[in-house]
Amino acid sequence: MQLKIYKDYHSLSDAAANEVIELVKNKPEAVICFASGETPRLTCRLLTEKVVKEKTGMGHCTFIGLDEWVGISPENEGSCHYFFQHEIFKPLHFSVEQTNLFDAMSTDPDDECKKMDKVIFDKGGIDLMIVGIGMNGHIGFNEPGVSFDNYSHVINLDETTIIVGQKYFKTSATLQKGITLGLKHLQQSKKVLLLANGAKKAAVIKKTVEGEVTNSFPASIMQTCSNGLVMVDEEAASLLDLQQ
Numbered sequence: 001m002q003l004k005i006y007k008d009y010h011s012l013s014d015a016a017a018n019e020v021i022e023l024v025k026n027k028p029e030a031v032i033c034f035a036s037g038e039t040p041r042l043t044c045r046l047l048t049e050k051v052v053k054e055k056t057g058m059g060h061c062t063f064i065g066l067d068e069w070v071g072i073s074p075e076n077e078g079s080c081h082y083f084f085q086h087e088i089f090k091p092l093h094f095s096v097e098q099t100n101l102f103d104a105m106s107t108d109p110d111d112e113c114k115k116m117d118k119v120i121f122d123k124g125g126i127d128l129m130i131v132g133i134g135m136n137g138h139i140g141f142n143e144p145g146v147s148f149d150n151y152s153h154v155i156n157l158d159e160t161t162i163i164v165g166q167k168y169f170k171t172s173a174t175l176q177k178g179i180t181l182g183l184k185h186l187q188q189s190k191k192v193l194l195l196a197n198g199a200k201k202a203a204v205i206k207k208t209v210e211g212e213v214t215n216s217f218p219a220s221i222m223q224t225c226s227n228g229l230v231m232v233d234e235e236a237a238s239l240l241d242l243q244q
């Protein structure tokens with residue numbers, strides 16, 4: 001795992017957007033997985049600007065959505081679907097055929113997991129994953145206690161995720177389960193960028209980078225990922241002992 005510390009959220013997001021642009025220039029049919037949430041929002045906006053300015057063709061990429069709240073409809077502003085539609089698909093003019101999201105309204109969520117894993121395997125694996133980190137160390141909905149060996153799965157949400165997750169919703173949402181790519185996908189992806197910004201993420205970044213590798217703090221798996229790059233701003237890095 002590598003660590004890079006950026007001056008602020010903007011320069012961190014700019015660097016993450018550049019990673020996508022560089023990948024797509026070298027491999028137009030790249031398979032790219034994005035998380036939703038507050039952290040990657042600026043990366044998405046800067047990526048859109050760059051794609052327009054540099055006329056980067058993303059029409060041959062395959063997009064994978066990292067996760068979704070089970071039972072939350074795609075029209076709900078707090079859903080990951082809504083984020084992907086508005087921050088990525090519409091601005092980048094992605095076709096429906098290019099995009100792969102879990103249908104969290106499905107009556108058979110386990111089948112959704114099988115379908116997602118099949119897309120990833122059939123496409124030859126994920127080239128780039130851009131993920132955030134939760135206040136309990138989750139990545140996607142890989143909650144504390146999750147196996148490092150899971151592919152896509154349905155999981156009971158941790159108490160912290162249920163409480164913190166309300167920030168995405170206009171009115172209180174019933175959050176119980178999540179559907180998510182697994183940490184095995186993270187290990188097998190050709191490159192993983194874990195982004196974190198702000199002082200509120202400093203403690204979880206310290207545990208990610210310097211803590212014990214344990215499934216009770218899932219993001220610690222990054223330490224075992226030779227394909228992993230932890231990208232943080234100075235505030236999120238403020239508790240680290242490590243020097244860059």
Ligand code: PGA
Pocket residue numbers: 035036037038039040132133134135138139140
């Ligand atoms: P955030 O979410 O980017 O909104 O902080 C991170 C996460 O819970 O994975």
